[in-house]
Amino acid sequence: MRGGAVAVVATALARPLSSLALNASGGAGRKALLWGLLAAPFLTPVILVGYAWFNFSLSLVHHPAWNEAFYALLLVFKLAPVAVLVMCFAPTHLTREAIHCRRLARGGGGLRDGLMFFIHGPALKSFVAGALVFFFAFGEFDMARLMNVDTWTAKLFDAQAGGLPIVESLRLVALPLAVEAALLLATMLLLFAGKGAPHLGGEKPRPLGPFGRGLCGLYLVAAVAVVTAIPLVIVLRGTLAGFSAIRFETLRDDVLTSVLYAAAGAAGAFGLSAWFTRRTAKSVWSKGRFVAAFLMSVPGLLGGLVLGLLLLGLFQVRPLLALRDTPVPVVLALMLLFLAFAMVLRALMDRARGAEGLHSAKMLLRAPERELRRSGAGLVWEMRTRTLLLVAALLFFWAYFEVAASSLLAPVGHTPVFVQLYNQMHYGRTAALSSMVCIVMIVPVIAAALVTAAGRAWVGWSGHG
Amino acid sequence: MDSILWELEGVTLRGTALPRLEGVSVEIRAGVTAVLGPSGAGKTSLLDLLVEFERPDAGTVSRRFDVGSHAMPVYWAPQSGGLWPHLNAREHLLRVMRGPGGVVEADRILALFDLADKAAAYPDEMSQGQRSRLSVARALAADPVVLVMDEPLVHVDTAQALRLWDVLRRTLSERGTSLVFATHSPETVLAEADRVIAIRDGRLLYEGPVEELYRRPPSRELAECLGEANWLEPSESRLWLGVERNEPACVRPEQLAVAPAQNGPIKVKSSRFKGGIAEVDLVHEPSGAVRKFFHRPSSNGLHAGDRVALKLLAMLLAVMLAGCGGSGDPAMKVRKENSWQLPPDGVMMPGPRSVAVGPQDETVIVDMKGRVFVSAENGTILRWWRMPETANGRPEGVVVMKDGRIAISDTHYHRVLFFDAEGKPVGSFGKEGRESGEFIFPVGITQDEHGFLYVCEYGSNDRVQKFTPEGKFVLSFGSPGTGPGQFERPSGMVAHGGKVYVADAMNNRISVFSDDGKFLGDLGRPERQKFHFPYDLRLAPDGAFYVVEYGASRVSKLSLDGTLLGRYGAPGEGEGQFRTPWGIAVNSKGRIIVADTGNHRIVELTP
């Protein structure tokens, strides 16, 4: 229910916001700022948000409905960017002209006809956007628990108290899982089925009036303030004072461990999704591969806790026991957890970019002169690799901040740093903790910057090849 | 042989339900190749394979050319444009161009494509037409060996498209770039392509010269690929034309006349005028058969109820009859035959078009690329130069004048150019027009014993004009048409003994005029000579005429009175064969030099 409501509201908000984003005038700097503001709430780790508003939520203890509403508001703020992204980049089969043609011809065609039209046109984007938001909202756990909101995820968590056979856990998640799986199947069908359809670029939504722009601006400021700025200030105040108390060597090792898990998990999910969505330029997906992709995505929908438990059990079995104390289980878990999102993101990306334009760039790589090859490599970087890395970075981000499965499956003595910090957050804030959070949060940014720099260097280097 | 760009072997490309390409094996040659077929035929798939946008599910695509001095092997202009959304128009060009002077050159190319004011615009700020122009402009700027274009300029309005094709053609020829393009427009194929690949439902139907497909399509389906055609089964030929034949024939609208006939069995049911071509539904009353014909519109039009007769224009009859049994012709004796090729131009191997012989028996050759060669008897090139302009088209006629100057009819620039023996331009005359001293498309050129020049032209103003050696207009004779003294593409001449002999190509005859323009009659009896597109003729020192036949791929020898003395050649690539030969010359020793255009070679025959 809540997931659905959040999805609807976020998707509704996404319409004007995507219009604002796509019709943004002014220089690249202004556009970047706008996109930055849009994306910031989503990229703020959910635990940070929950943790920051933990006390406020507690103060609403006498007004559970308000608490609930506040939680939903936070979810909307956090997840609307997902919907905006889909609205902006998911192409539809229908152009605005086609929609207008339909409008002109109104009167003809029955209800069924109209419904089919709606499904192929306006509903497609909204559906995909809504579905993605729903996935996030529905499976959300950390914030819900910190804010003491009743969700099925929290219930599942409680059910583990005093031990619960894994079969019983699976029975408990069966219904939500079925809901998610059905939604995922529908989304994947929509995204993959249309792959052969021609790409319709350059479609922009109608620009907003000044009033609408003002409202959107206000919304953006509010969302960023509530979800990103305030939590950051709360968590990071006293950061500088705390640096002296950090045991840097331990932290370095822990961060490295986390980065490696997350990188391997993200790379795995990314690679698998690449394989599943792979295609020869325009050819269609095969049914076998689609089914395999879907089946592989389902375990991730179980959520970190149940998936972690499943794998924990799995790696108790004899032949796999040898791998139990290696990073394999945790990497596998991270990979499976984010595979569904990787898949949807890749499919979206593949559909959003013009394959012909990309190939036009790749053809330059065949030039004998280095200058042209480099130009081609630069174009490929700008149009494809950079976006792919963005997807990979997002997966890395999620994997890096994942706690439930990581804490269950990480090899003894190599617990991801964020799991440790997360535990410590529950014991109260200290300056040292704030400093560590600060460092831990900066790491993925640095990692992303390094990879981007490596990519750029590669663009230069590839001119040699 | 021209060079092969790609070799496709058993190529199959899967599709959703049916394969997009199935078992296609074809060689794609240098030059301009059109890929023709209806929507969904597999044109785009074929091009996608050439540019490696797709890989075959079965079979191989092998590239057989080197980059050479070009910037890159292949570039394309896909149907969707394949533009880069984050770059403006100028940046699109700059990113594919090499070397310095980028911005100036980029802006020049943008201006050529009417995009000067859009240099800073991004693709989403452009119209569809502008985007498709930018895509083509970018492809040109990339300077590849081969340009691959999928329905280029399809969103551009007709007038502009024609102009842009000119730009394209000019640039391709300047750079020696080959072009492979997909289209469903027969007009574009006929206007632009040397060769054509026809596909349908993912299967290869035809690969070969455009002209060949137009004139002698192997099937009705292929005939219709290149526009309106009357496909006549043998029984239909008999019924409607009264011609006995063993095989089906393709009669193009311009080859068919529908003329009034008082008591004929054929009646007009309805008639529609469609510009250059008219469509008529006819009833053959005795049999009750009804059929639609495409034909060249007659001046006064047809009306329902008119009684008419169908007439094949003479040259077609020749073709058809030649098909039945032209084997009774006497053979022409050739003691020795040797052939040689002109130097390549980039990857292109342009064929020779027109030949002439000078006072010292040096041969002057004009080729398809607008290059002029002077060669010794053995094929050694002594010197060569290019025509000053070739963008609009290449010259088609050449003569070495008595004073040593070389006169070339610069067909598509509506003029005659004079060069000295070294290739220096030394004058010209003529401009576009229908008045005296003006030309539409001057082709053949010759000089008589007194030094007068004769220039024949086509392009709805078919005639011959006589000039002084300095290019002053003297007189003109002939008019377009099929009647006596009229021309359908006069394309070669001999002026000798106070007479002018004109190869009237489409009318398949040699017409004779006095040097003051009086029509004297046909040379000999055309119905016996059975010419098939006589394109050029020369008088040999022994007093015999040699006629080169473009359509029949042969050389015919005639006596001065027009009696057929012998024939040599058949379509093909080997010895004793020609393919669409265009020009002919005979030197002082009686050696015959043939511009074997379609085979890209010069053939020398020693009788």
Place this chain on the structure above:
Amino acid sequence: MKSQGSSRLAGPARPSAFLRWFLPVVFAVFFATASGCGGSGGERLVVYCTHDAAFSQQILDAFEKKTGIKTVPVFDSEATKSLGLSERLIREKDAPRCDVFWNNELLGTLDLADRGMLEPYKGTGWQRIPAEWKDDDGRWTGFGARLRLVIVNVPKFREAHGAEAQSPLDAVVARVLNGDLSDAAIAKPLYGTTLTHYALLWQELGPAGLKAWHADCRKRGLREVNGNGAVKDLVAEGACAFGFTDADDYFEATDDGKAVDMAPVRVGGKVICIPNTVAVIKGTKRLDAAKKLADYLASEEAELAMANSKSRQIPLGPVDETKLSEDVRRVKALAAPAYPLKTLGKARAECLAWLKGEYLK
């Protein structure tokens, strides 16, 4: 044609060159590193520890310094708290990787003992701890305990109760027994010390009695939150007037300068005093080292260290009292008589079964 210009095309397309290069590098680095740190071999003692990481790490470090035995702690995670390390031990029963289990409460350890998963060991540590805080067979030893208590926000309480709030404890008792609880808080009783609290009530009041009390409390508006920490925060911040929590949480609030007071929870006149427990896991390959740690944790040194940490655990064995802080001495004085938690094994299991039914409705 020159052969270098030729190229043949067949087969499917490949991914972007950069990613072809990038992915293998990530994996290579990963596995290179993983092979270096994988496995729990060597003389490293694996300790499952549910005590607060910040405090227990210091004690393990001290142990390492003293004995040279390296420990690898696996801390209880908030993210998987409901599952708990004792649950994980049960799941790993057939192939244990844990050598020593340091539990911050007793009932979970009792469960493991009942399942026969603990190695009996009566070392120096076991010997110094009084009988009521250790297993007769030596399967586990208690040490460093904390009190279950009611934390009271003094100003808020005075506001509500006026003059009678001079003795808040009485008012609290009155309220808990039969008053408005809408400004009182308790953690979900499914885990942790609240579960111990409930199990004890199950035994004392009987199932029917507890169920009635539970339902009554809910009716009177008792707020349930996730964990004792949240209870403490609610009371400390004044959102609630009082709540049930542990002594360590209470001290956290006083350390933060909050105006809170406390009173131990008494059932039948006895306080609820919850010890840490240490046990050696059966089947450990590092038995000697494990025993050393068990001895160390139940030693005076470790108990003093825990007493003097911020969580102020009450030493159970004999210690030099002069080394204890005022706070610890105060709670230590309150810690007797204590309810014999050793007897609650069965009650815990039954109570939890009922609670889960209740909370997963």
